[in-house]
Amino acid sequence: MLPELGLFALVLALLLAGLQAFFGIAGPALGRERWIAAVTPAVAGQFVMVATAVGCLAAAFIGDDFSVRYVASNSNSALPLFYRVTALWGAHEGSLLLWILLLAAWTVAVAVGAARLPRHFAARVLGVLGVVSFGFLLFTLATSNPFLRLDPPAGDGADLNPILQDPALAVHPPILYTGYVGFAVAFAFACAAMLEGRLDQEWARWTRPWTTTAWGFLTCGIALGSFWAYYELGWGGFWFWDPVENASFMPWLVGTALIHSLAVTDKRGLFKSWTLLLAILAFSLSMLGTFLVRSGVLVSVHSFAADPARGIFILAFLVLMIGGALALYAWRAPLLKSTAGFEFGARESFLLFNNLLLVIAAATVFAGTLAPLISDALKLGTLSVGAPYFNPTFMLTMLPLMALLPLGIHAGWKRGRLSDSARTLLLTLAGAAIFALALCFGIFAHGAVLTPVGAALGAWVILASLVDPLDRWRRGLSLSRAVLGMTVAHIGLGLAVIALTSVESFTFERDVALGSGASTSAAGYEFRFDGVAPIEGPNYDGVGATITVTRGGAPVAVLKPQKRQYWVQHQLTTVTAIHMSRGNNLLVALGDDLGAGRWSIRIQIRPLVTLIWLAALIMAIGGAVAASDRRYRPARAPAAAPLPGAAGEQPT
Amino acid sequence: MNRFLLPMAVFVPLVVVLAVGIYRAPQKDIIASPLIGKPAPDFALPDLADAARTVHAADLKGRWYLFNVWGTWCGGCRAEHETLLEIRRANVLPLVGLDWKDDDAQARAWLTQLGNPYAVVAVDHAGRTAIDYGVYGAPETFLINPQGLVVYKVVGEVTHDVWTREILPRVPRAAFPGT
Numbered sequence: 001m002l003p004e005l006g007l008f009a010l011v012l013a014l015l016l017a018g019l020q021a022f023f024g025i026a027g028p029a030l031g032r033e034r035w036i037a038a039v040t041p042a043v044a045g046q047f048v049m050v051a052t053a054v055g056c057l058a059a060a061f062i063g064d065d066f067s068v069r070y071v072a073s074n075s076n077s078a079l080p081l082f083y084r085v086t087a088l089w090g091a092h093e094g095s096l097l098l099w100i101l102l103l104a105a106w107t108v109a110v111a112v113g114a115a116r117l118p119r120h121f122a123a124r125v126l127g128v129l130g131v132v133s134f135g136f137l138l139f140t141l142a143t144s145n146p147f148l149r150l151d152p153p154a155g156d157g158a159d160l161n162p163i164l165q166d167p168a169l170a171v172h173p174p175i176l177y178t179g180y181v182g183f184a185v186a187f188a189f190a191c192a193a194m195l196e197g198r199l200d201q202e203w204a205r206w207t208r209p210w211t212t213t214a215w216g217f218l219t220c221g222i223a224l225g226s227f228w229a230y231y232e233l234g235w236g237g238f239w240f241w242d243p244v245e246n247a248s249f250m251p252w253l254v255g256t257a258l259i260h261s262l263a264v265t266d267k268r269g270l271f272k273s274w275t276l277l278l279a280i281l282a283f284s285l286s287m288l289g290t291f292l293v294r295s296g297v298l299v300s301v302h303s304f305a306a307d308p309a310r311g312i313f314i315l316a317f318l319v320l321m322i323g324g325a326l327a328l329y330a331w332r333a334p335l336l337k338s339t340a341g342f343e344f345g346a347r348e349s350f351l352l353f354n355n356l357l358l359v360i361a362a363a364t365v366f367a368g369t370l371a372p373l374i375s376d377a378l379k380l381g382t383l384s385v386g387a388p389y390f391n392p393t394f395m396l397t398m399l400p401l402m403a404l405l406p407l408g409i410h411a412g413w414k415r416g417r418l419s420d421s422a423r424t425l426l427l428t429l430a431g432a433a434i435f436a437l438a439l440c441f442g443i444f445a446h447g448a449v450l451t452p453v454g455a456a457l458g459a460w461v462i463l464a465s466l467v468d469p470l471d472r473w474r475r476g477l478s479l480s481r482a483v484l485g486m487t488v489a490h491i492g493l494g495l496a497v498i499a500l501t502s503v504e505s506f507t508f509e510r511d512v513a514l515g516s517g518a519s520t521s522a523a524g525y526e527f528r529f530d531g532v533a534p535i536e537g538p539n540y541d542g543v544g545a546t547i548t549v550t551r552g553g554a555p556v557a558v559l560k561p562q563k564r565q566y567w568v569q570h571q572l573t574t575v576t577a578i579h580m581s582r583g584n585n586l587l588v589a590l591g592d593d594l595g596a597g598r599w600s601i602r603i604q605i606r607p608l609v610t611l612i613w614l615a616a617l618i619m620a621i622g623g624a625v626a627a628s629d630r631r632y633r634p635a636r637a638p639a640a641a642p643l644p645g646a647a648g649e650q651p652t
Numbered sequence: 653m654n655r656f657l658l659p660m661a662v663f664v665p666l667v668v669v670l671a672v673g674i675y676r677a678p679q680k681d682i683i684a685s686p687l688i689g690k691p692a693p694d695f696a697l698p699d700l701a702d703a704a705r706t707v708h709a710a711d712l713k714g715r716w717y718l719f720n721v722w723g724t725w726c727g728g729c730r731a732e733h734e735t736l737l738e739i740r741r742a743n744v745l746p747l748v749g750l751d752w753k754d755d756d757a758q759a760r761a762w763l764t765q766l767g768n769p770y771a772v773v774a775v776d777h778a779g780r781t782a783i784d785y786g787v788y789g790a791p792e793t794f795l796i797n798p799q800g801l802v803v804y805k806v807v808g809e810v811t812h813d814v815w816t817r818e819i820l821p822r823v824p825r826a827a828f829p830g831t
Binding site: 273277280281291311312315318319322323326327329330333334370373374563591592593 | 654656657659660663667669670671673674778780
């Protein structure tokens with residue numbers, strides 16, 4: 001009975017989303033105040049209905065209701081309770097439902113926050129969000145109903161994919177999706193501004209905290225995904241340029257550009273149409289990611305079950321949403337004139353470069369991701385593009401970006417007088433260069449060419465970001481949260497650049513074959529193999545090895561890598577053992593049984609790799625701090641501006 | 653025309669590409685493998701016929717061969733077995749089997765009963781080699797050239813059509829024995 005209730009709730013949510021979209025967009029356009037007043041209740045109702053549906057599906061999972069097809073394909077009676085809950089979003093249908101739930105939650109948050117915005121504008125924002133919701137709900141109901149029954153019911157479930165049986169599944173998709181969906185809010189603000197045909201600095205101030213928050217979630221989500229791949233896939237990679245990773249990275253790059261472009265629109269009233277375009281792009285890329293993952297047009301380790309019918313539906317939806325927004329853009333953006341100007345060398349010009357470089361970076365990732373598809377469509381044969389393409393092209397845009405960042409922070413608005421801060425810039429650059437040399441020739445004995453360059457630029461970004469805030473702090477001046485957040489995020493970025501350019505050149509990797517009791521040394525560490533023992537988990541068995549690590553005789557860690565065989569899906573997974581030691585990441589994975597008690601073992605020592613995720617977290621924290629700035633919270637309650645003769649005169 | 657129409661002008665061809673992608677997706681049981689054009693991953697695994705002997709991937713170099721991942725537990729493998737025997741009879745290139753996560757005795761019985769299309773079968777109990785080859789599920793078949801590079805990959809059954817239309821045309825005539 002519960003699954004039917006869930007389905008019914010989804011149908012009601014679809015109707016409410018339709019009402020929300022219609023009243024939100026038609027109300028202000030026709031000036032019908034009663035319609036506008038109906039938007040917020042529709043938002044609340046939609047959220048309740050979606051939450052009910054999610055609750056029903058969760059109940060089916062927890063109660064092992066294998067008469068529901070989605071549960072039967074993604075759960076099992078031996079699956080621990082924790083994974084039975086997270087399995088809800090372990091495959092296509094449920095993850096779509098999670099997407100919709102998060103969108104509904106964001107919409108409620110916007111409805112609450114928008115109470116202080118002009119009524120017509122707020123209604124339009126909610127209306128556009130309603131269109132997005134409607135599309136995704138229709139998609140779910142038409143092609144991906146999670147409540148579909150099996151007749152006869154399955155005796156037991158096919159189990160959750162063993163790779164997903166990991167605590168990371170509980171946090172990675174929700175956080176990542178929160179980021180994706182958050183860009184829907186920026187998109188809705190952009191569409192509402194275009195519908196109104198008016199975009200002022202105040203608009204940018206309203207949009208900024210939402211965008212920055214979404215960006216922070218996306219940053220965390222990407223980093224978590226990278227961390228998960230690092231320890232679960234077992235061979236030490238943290239980024240594979242896989243289509244699905246790229247799908248999350250492209251909106252991040254464009255979202256980063258959007259944050260900076262919004263700053264210019266907010267402070268100087270410039271870049272208006274460009275900001276709109278970026279807001280459309282960021283969300284379009286989020287949706288394109290959904291399309292690529294679920295339509296089966298690209299092959300990826302993350303792929304959901306491919307289904308061309310779903311692909312056609314999402315494509316049609318993409319055409320309507322993005323095509324509609326771009327048409328609106330072509331029609332309305334010419335109306336938005338920026339009157340102010342700026343000199344070359346002013347902060348605006350650096351932010352323009354920032355935007356161009358980030359968009360070019362996103363475009364190169366985009367081209368690489370879609371290259372197989374394009375070559376296939378043009379019948380040039382199948383082609384796949386990997387790290388040898390992505391790494392250098394990405395560097396090509398990121399290094400200039402890093403080099404320009406310190407200049408941008410120290411440039412003033414409007415006028416280009418960089419000479420004022422020339423001394424600061426040179427001093428920090430010198431400090432950064434010394435740091436890079438010390439890192440490459442002092443701490444680590446060798447390194448690729450890129451490493452000192454990356455380390456120097458990263459350090460420069462950090463030092464240059466610190467100068468002004470430290471100066472203000474020393475003089476006892478207050479620091480706004482926006483500036484503080486920006487500083488923190490830039491420090492995180494600098495750390496990420498240092499970590500990313502260092503990790504590859506300093507990584508040590510070796511495969512060894514060891515018998516029980518034998519040991520091997522690597523980079524100053526001794527690894528002793530103490531043999532393997534059988535292990536048994538709730539729904540798997542396998543073998544676990546014990547490897548004792550010492551350094552100069554002193555114990556460092558006991559690592560226990562495993563190989564698991566899950567019972568239901570007969571899938572073998574490796575569980576890598578990882579230990580953090582003096583900033584080094586020791587990673588041991590168990591390979592093959594070579595017979596006679598000998599096993600192949602892969603040892604990796606990666607310095608600074610932890611810093612990559614830490615840096616991402618710092619960036620996200622910076623975003624959170626900046627988003628909480630008081631400046632973004634409109635204090636005044638805007639005067640409701642009903643059009644003359646609008647209220648009460650229309651037949652309802 | 654104005655510059656504000658430019659994004660739309662980029663979007664429209666993109667939609668066409670995506671639509672073509674979907675249109676062609678159903679034919680994608682032949683999945684582009686990242687391995688294509690790359691060296692076939694190395695392995696040293698026991699020989700199914702004689703566990704004391706080892707099959708090295710490196711020893712297979714120097715001629716064209718088909719690397720077929722199978723198991724007695726796999727229905728698709730049973731279905732493609734007739735085609736594999738046909739390939740053996742055609743005597744154009746040898747089949748190298750990878751018996752994946754299987755029981756040796758059962759695998760030997762299967763080959764005795766149904767006929768053995770393989771020149772040699774390597775046994776991959778742990779499934780590591782299959783992971784190296786990016787195998788999603790059996791059967792999967794790789795066409796490998798004399799330099800040891802993966803030329804082509806078939807996901808799912810090798811049918812008569814796949815063999816004559818997709819695999820054979822990729823092998824140069826000069827590589828055929830007796831030419």
